[in-house]
Amino acid sequence: MSDEENPPQAKDDFVPKRKSKSAIWDYFGYKKEDVDQKQVICLECYKVVATKHGNTTNLSDHLKRHHKALYDEYKVKSGCEPKQKTICDAFASVTPYQKGSQRHKEITDAITFHIAKDMLPLNTVAKEGFKKMIRTLDRRYVIPSRTHFSQVAIKELYEKCKSKIEAELLSHVEYYAATTDLWSSRTTEPYISLTVHFLTEDFEIKSRCLQTAFFPESHTAENIGEALREAVAAWGLDETRQVCITTDNAANMVRAAALNKWTRLQCFGHRLxxxxxxxxxxxxxxxxxxxxxxxxxxxxxxxxxxxxxxxxxxxxxxxxxxxxxxxxxxxxxxxxxxxxxxxxxxxxxxxxxxxxxxxxxxxxxxxxxxxxxxxxxxxxxxxDFTDALSGDEYVSVSFVKPVLQLFNTSLLEMQEEDTDLTKNIKKKILDYLNEKYEDDDTQKLLDMASFLDPRFKMDFISADKKTQVKARVASQMMECQEKSSCSTDVEPSASASASAPQAKKAKKSLGSFFKQSETVAKGDSSLSLKDAVEAELNTYMLTPPIDKEEDPLAWWKVHKLSFPRLARLARKYLCIPATSSPSERLFSTSGNIITCQRTCLKPAKVDRLVFLAKNLE
Known part of the structure; x- marks a missing residue:
């Protein structure tokens, strides 16, 4: 007790425990004269703490009761927490997900989507930083090898996405437009691209990448035309439903479209x-x-x-x-x-x-x-016009004719203050564009697109052509109606006829008699089809045009029931892209995939990765 009443004035009077490893001995020691180290002294309050040789429980209890701050410091130093693991934590730390479990598949699919959509190299899954992130997010998930993602996961995702696109093309595509272009990678491997664009029944514009295919053959018009026809056929698309294909102005592309007898629209950006x-x-x-x-x-x-x-x-x-x-x-x-x-x-x-x-x-x-x-x-x-007409998420083809007229009447019009050089440049640009867009097929296509856009209608069609355009629209409206009637008039199958007598005969309602009368009246509809088309066309022309910044597809979505035949024509023509930029964007994506570190990628794998990067949603 004398030691407790007269504590030493300095901690230097104490020595640590010999061969001690625990952090607790930072706060306790022995007097120097205590050679056998029998009495443990607290270095904070200098009291003797009773403890057996080597046991530190009483020492930690002393700190906990009398020196709380030192006790907290000791717990940090020792790295141990008194909190016991929960059953869930203990189970999670030792039991990984089975490879066939739902959770394991969900995480693997998410990683595959991340790699494909963000164009990451497949060795990402083998990097330590990525592995640590996955372990932090879910300790029970064991990431598969790089080979699994390369040989299994990416292929499965590609087949799934391809099946989805095929079903979409089969169910939603009545008419479609296309773009194509040629490109060489940084390893000089040649590729040919193909994209399709269409409007759904709800007037949502869709753009789909179909291929970025290896094209080692000579780039002749014949080879290009054959490759494009094979690509269209491989996806089950009917060539007769293709409205047009937008390409650059290379001679082999122009001739390839002519050989396939496809309507071609020259890329506005390339022409400009x-x-x-x-x-x-x-x-x-x-x-x-x-x-x-x-x-x-x-x-x-x-x-x-x-x-x-x-x-x-x-x-x-x-x-x-x-x-x-x-x-x-x-x-x-x-x-x-x-x-x-x-x-x-x-x-x-x-x-x-x-x-x-x-x-x-x-x-x-x-x-x-x-x-x-x-x-x-x-x-x-x-x-600004090239960029504005290069989008594929909005209607662009109907702008070509208004833009050309804007060039002629306003933007490139000669001004008094213009220098001779400025006037000369403006004149050459206008003469060139007007000459290249004089083609009759191109004018017909642009006239139809402009007329079917409720922002423009006949505003940018010359007066001497308005009658011809109206007649052409009426003719195509009747053709669409006749095709629709043919496709809906399907004869009942033999099996259906055989099973019909077995069904219980339903009692006729009063309304069914009026339905029969309506059917009889429609039997002579061929005589009134021309009048119905004329009335629909005139009503559309009398409807005031919408604001130039409004969305024409939103207008058609609301008015498609009022103008059913014109709505089908709008779906046919307003899906056409004014430039071949969608195909060029595929090559930008390809360039992001075939980096300097990935030049050994095989063309088939490049096609899959570009397809996934552009089509995954």
Whole structure:
């Protein structure tokens, strides 16, 4: 007790327990003179704690009763928690899901969907970070091997998705449009794509990727045409129900469509690119000015010091902190954006380049600036139209004719303040587009699409063609009605006839007599079909057009019962894409899949992965 009444003044007077491993001994010790280490002393309150040799229970109880903060600290150090595991936790930590269980299949399917939809490499499932994430989410799930996902899971998902698309095409496709294009991967392997587009009965627009197939044959029109026909047949699609196919303007594509006797629509984006290229080619002034722009972009792209200096000058001059834009040879819009950015940053570029004698020659002259301003003024009005017409989630084909008229009457119309160069560029673009869209088949297709769009109707159809367009619409309405009548007039089968007498004869209701009278009246409907078509057509034309920013498909969904024959024609023509961008997007997806680390992917597997990435929902 004397020790407790007169505790030592310093903890240095105590020594730790010999050969101790427990963290509890950080808070207890022995006096130095206690050679045998029989009396345990608390280093906080200096009291003697009774305990047997090697037993630490009383020591932890002492801390818990008298020094709660030290006790909590001790529990953290020791890494043990007094909380006992629940039965569920104990069971979950030791019993993995069986491979055939529902939960195991759900998680495996979700991982497969994640890999296919987000275009991830299959070795993702073998990486430690991914495995740890899965263990954290569900400790009972044991992830299958990479081989399982490659050889089993992806194939099963592909077959399931393919069956779903086949059923959708069989049940919803009355008419469809298509797009196609050719592409070479980073390993120079050639591919041909095919997408289909259609409207459901509820006027929902659908786009489906059917293939990104390996195409090692020579890219002749005959081979391309045969490959496309085989692809359409493989999916059970009727060629007679194809409204048109949208392609670029390559000679082999044009001839392939002609050989298959398919109606073809030229890609508006590609045609506009060719029009711009035709307008600016063979002009030395433009070539020099654009060349200066390219050298400027190259200089600031390869010099960190130049970029840093440009950033500082931009702040000094209160200019936007924008980087220069590079040109893409196959996108005329990128050249226009490059020119606009050079003009925007002209003052900053001049100030930065003037400070370095070695690059002063890159400063654009006033003649170059005049040329760039003239080019920019002629091209800027058209910049947004390519992107706007490249979507596949809304109606685009009906916009082609209005856009062409807008170019002729407003956007590319000659202005008094225009320079001679600007006027020349505008004239060449208009002449080129008007010439290429004079084709009679193309005009008929665009007239039908524009007429069936409740935003435009006859607004952009020339006065001398309105009567012809109306007659063509009426003719096709009657054809659709006749085809519909033929498909619904099905004779009862023999088995149905045989089983009919066995059924109990139902008692006739009063309403059935009126139904019979209506059937008799419809027997002479062929005489009034022309009048019904004429009345429906006139009523549609008298209906006021909707706002230009409204959705025509939403309008048709509401009015399809009022105009049943026209609604079928709308489903036929409004599904056509104005550009071949859907096929080009497949190749962008392919490029994201065939990365530098995945160049050994086989073409068949590339086709599956692109198909899943575009069609999974």
């Amino acid at each position: 690119h060719l029009a711009v290229e035709n307008a600016v080619k063979n002009d030395g002034r433009i070539d020099r000015a654009v060349g200066v722009c390219k050298k400027l972009v190259s200089h600031f792209s390869h010099s960190w010091k130049a970029r840093d200096a440009l950033s500082k000058v931009q702040k000094e001059l209160n200019l936007p902190s924008h980087c220069l834009i590079s040109e893409c040879q196959t996108r005329w819009g990128s050249r226009q954006m490059m020119i606009s950015r050079i003009l925007e940053q002209q003052q900053a570029l001049t100030q930065v380049l003037s400070a370095d004698k070695k690059v002063r020659h890159l400063i654009p002259t006033w003649q170059d600036i005049d040329v760039l301003e003239s080019v920019s003024k002629s091209l800027v009005p058209m910049l």
